[in-house]
Amino acid sequence: MSDLSAATGVTDRPRGTARADAIDRFLAEQRPETPFLVMDLAQVRQRYRQLRTALPDARICYAVKANPTPEVVGELVAEGASFDVASPGEIELCLARGATPESISYGNTIKKRRDIALAHERGVRLFATDSAADLANIAEAAPGAQVFCRVLVDNSGSRTPFGRKFGCAPEQAAELLRRAAELGLDPCGVSFHIGSQQLDPAAWEHGVGAARRVFEDCAAHGVPLRLVNLGGGLPAGYTETAPPLAEYVEAIEKSLESNFAERPELLIEPGRFLVGDAGVLRSEVVLVTDSCDGQRRWVYLDIGRYNGLAETEGEAITYRLRTSRDGDEVGPVVLAGPTCDGDDVIYQRNSYQLPSTLRGGDTVDLLSAGAYTASYSSVGFNGFTPLPTYCVDGDRRA
Amino acid sequence: MSDLSAATGVTDRPRGTARADAIDRFLAEQRPETPFLVMDLAQVRQRYRQLRTALPDARICYAVKANPTPEVVGELVAEGASFDVASPGEIELCLARGATPESISYGNTIKKRRDIALAHERGVRLFATDSAADLANIAEAAPGAQVFCRVLVDNSGSRTPFGRKFGCAPEQAAELLRRAAELGLDPCGVSFHIGSQQLDPAAWEHGVGAARRVFEDCAAHGVPLRLVNLGGGLPAGYTETAPPLAEYVEAIEKSLESNFAERPELLIEPGRFLVGDAGVLRSEVVLVTDSCDGQRRWVYLDIGRYNGLAETEGEAITYRLRTSRDGDEVGPVVLAGPTCDGDDVIYQRNSYQLPSTLRGGDTVDLLSAGAYTASYSSVGFNGFTPLPTYCVDGDRRA
Structure with a gap:
């Protein structure tokens, strides 16, 4: 979880790895159905x-x-x-x-x-x-x-x-x-x-x-x-x-x-x-497609503007991402959500780069996603269920 | 309910009053806590x-x-x-x-x-x-x-x-x-x-x-x-x-x-x-305030972008309104929702006119609100509960 620790710019002292590990451990061991939010108390x-x-x-x-x-x-x-x-x-x-x-x-x-x-x-x-x-x-x-x-x-x-x-x-x-x-x-x-x-x-x-x-x-x-x-x-x-x-x-x-x-x-x-930096939102890649005009690939996630990423409206909040293919060569993508709604596009103006090897079933984690996500989630737009939250505690090892 | 019948431009024949009455009757007799959606099957x-x-x-x-x-x-x-x-x-x-x-x-x-x-x-x-x-x-x-x-x-x-x-x-x-x-x-x-x-x-x-x-x-x-x-x-x-x-x-x-x-x-x-024209969304006025700059009044409703009016994003969908003070003199207003979110403004660019007598506790009905409202509602943003839906049937009198 070095990305999360390294990129969180608002702490004054380096964070212990034990805490980051609590979320990592949860993600490795529990594997609930995506998408979901994990909070480290x-x-x-x-x-x-x-x-x-x-x-x-x-x-x-x-x-x-x-x-x-x-x-x-x-x-x-x-x-x-x-x-x-x-x-x-x-x-x-x-x-x-x-x-x-x-x-x-x-x-x-x-x-x-x-x-x-x-x-x-x-x-x-x-x-x-x-x-x-x-x-x-x-x-x-x-x-x-x-x-x-x-x-x-x-x-x-x-x-x-x-x-x-x-x-x-x-x-x-x-x-x-x-x-x-x-x-x-x-x-x-x-x-x-x-x-x-x-x-x-x-x-x-x-x-x-x-x-x-x-x-x-x-x-x-x-x-x-x-x-x-x-x-x-x-x-x-x-x-x-x-x-x-x-x-x-x-x-x-x-x-x-x-x-x-x-x-x-x-x-x-x-x-x-x-709470922002205390949460990781795990999503799964639904589909990767080539764009109609041969420009950027479109990466569709099972999370979008209507089930947790309301703050990506106007691309106001730009989450840091981590994928299960990190380390592979990257290329520009448009990121979009899973609903039939044309507005359910996450990042299009911002030029995110994701691994070229990314495909359906891979995971994409949105880091520092603990604020204004789960509670913004719709009750069931397009038949998708609201984003569940799991809590772990990096100070209390199981 | 003459407003609803008269202003719905997409039917080819005049609608019977019996059906509109079913929602009216519900609103007059049941009075659940606002906000809510009533659908006429x-x-x-x-x-x-x-x-x-x-x-x-x-x-x-x-x-x-x-x-x-x-x-x-x-x-x-x-x-x-x-x-x-x-x-x-x-x-x-x-x-x-x-x-x-x-x-x-x-x-x-x-x-x-x-x-x-x-x-x-x-x-x-x-x-x-x-x-x-x-x-x-x-x-x-x-x-x-x-x-x-x-x-x-x-x-x-x-x-x-x-x-x-x-x-x-x-x-x-x-x-x-x-x-x-x-x-x-x-x-x-x-x-x-x-x-x-x-x-x-x-x-x-x-x-x-x-x-x-x-x-x-x-x-x-x-x-x-x-x-x-x-x-x-x-x-x-x-x-x-x-x-x-x-x-x-x-x-x-x-x-x-x-x-x-x-x-x-x-x-x-x-x-x-x-389903659009089959629904009426009843809301209550929370507060009416004079604007900071002495321009338009702000009318705050108990419904907003996060509990049912997601389609007012960018003011794309402009609902017809009906209030419990209709008939009184009107003036220009900004309409906003009840949350602590600055984006929870319903209509600001569109110049809606509402009765000058409008005050907290009055009702504002959004007509033709049967589509893309309740299911877009957030699970509990700002602690507000999702929009409930009630169904009536104008062909089956109680």
Whole structure:
């Protein structure tokens, strides 16, 4: 598994081979029907501890949406993590795996009033908001709760930018937080998201700077804030080289120092960073065909955009690949999924090279595929079953 | 339900209100938790019979992928339909609902050898192909089977064009079919797909013309063909006006006449056409917010790209909407889904207008949503459950 270890650019120290071996061992010994995802819980744990050490005063809320496998959530509960949830379903999942209500942050700004009420009934006391309508619902359904307001920031350096769906301008955020105080809520701070798989550590300055402006505006109106929610954006190891965690932490620290005289409370919402590199998605080659125009071969896998690779839409996320023919001579390919859907093409613009000897029945592993794969999978498009997840633990040898 | 009846442009005769009433009655009386899809089986039946009458000598293979709800498949089995399947999962579904193996066409050109073997074991004898590798697998795993070869045709008039994933050039198709004969298979004909939701009836000429060239080439080499598979592409009623079925049939007939001296056997693979207009997707407004820049309101629904509206990717399919505030003054909106995903925006480029009075808790129905919705739904992205489907039957009053 040297590829995986070598190419994961975001760790600060070389990874032990024992952990990588756990997935390798599973792949060699268990051989379930493809496609499937294998997660190494030891790797998730190691990433959590690495971030814990790097940002000791930040509350780490795992973005459950990245990989809601119950074992992954349970592992992070055991580590003392907090959780960023998007829905009542994720709240129930966390509670079922032993998370306390106090460890849960309802981070979705889009929520039904009755879902807020359900969260409140379960004991959740921390909510994101970015609109007057949502704030009014929180005040009614979760009286007295803590709220942070999401500001819209530039996330152009991200592989999967957010567009304008979430967040408001800093002056609107300040207005909403002052309104929150009037409604009897506890306006605790500001959140932002500089975009998932953010390759530019300097991007956090956009968010921290915006947070400062909201802090100042609110303070001037007698509403002191205390929390800066740094959001997500820390990367996993795909084909591009991502800076190491230390560079992100340095940029965040620098930005906090230059914007805040007194250090605020910190919260961070890693998803991809904690689980991305901990997963390997094993697929099988269905067919290799010559293209109609004699250009690149087409390699069809039994995994595609509808059963786990949703993030290859627009070729945003480019997974590193490993095949059972590695070492043989390579040539350019188009990679596609198994459904009858013309959009179920994985990589066509990106020029992937795969062994010329590759044929039906060979395996293709997508490395660092632990985030945003299994839970994106369709229930049964084209009659293909959803992607199953298996968990191993490189620290606990069988 | 006058909106639905009035705006569905693809029927040749006005629809009875009794059928539309069945969905209306369900929505008024049952009120399950949103979002959900309701299918009217009477409408599916009516569409099947309409096509049956319009193309009496064509074998109608329902493209199961469009809506694999078991009741829908069962309804079409009862009508005597055949089935176009994409996977072993769809084969098992059809057989379980009473379809005979002879009524099944394995239409996916991308299939594992063991899936071909499984289909053959179940009695399936008709297979699509478009490559030498797949053909060799069919010859080995389904000896003696009938094969048709898919040619790549221009599908530019389609709302969801296929790109180059499927099909080969006519001369390659002829070569493959001749090879099929050598391998002991029965090379029966040619298929093509002019693209789903094809708004230009003349598009079929591209496919029928290509089929003729393959017929001629094969005949010249002593391999007579007999089947033209017209594929899918017949439309459902979205916001754009689609020509009535009669125009499609006229264009197809004209094309067959001009290309074939002797009328070939026909097969057609409608999916969207049979089930699209038979479904209503009910969603609830989660939140209405003013945009950051004071332009359009954002209306967030509890349905989005990840729990049923996958075909709104790139805003390809534009559903007609009906709200519980219809009649009130309208204004421009951006429509978005409920997840924390920035790409979960339904319509932003298209300028939808919705009532200014719309607020959280109101309903928004997406009309003609019976195709490619529930089965595309993710298993649980962001903790939201997959879209459930309910069936009613407008011909069988409760």
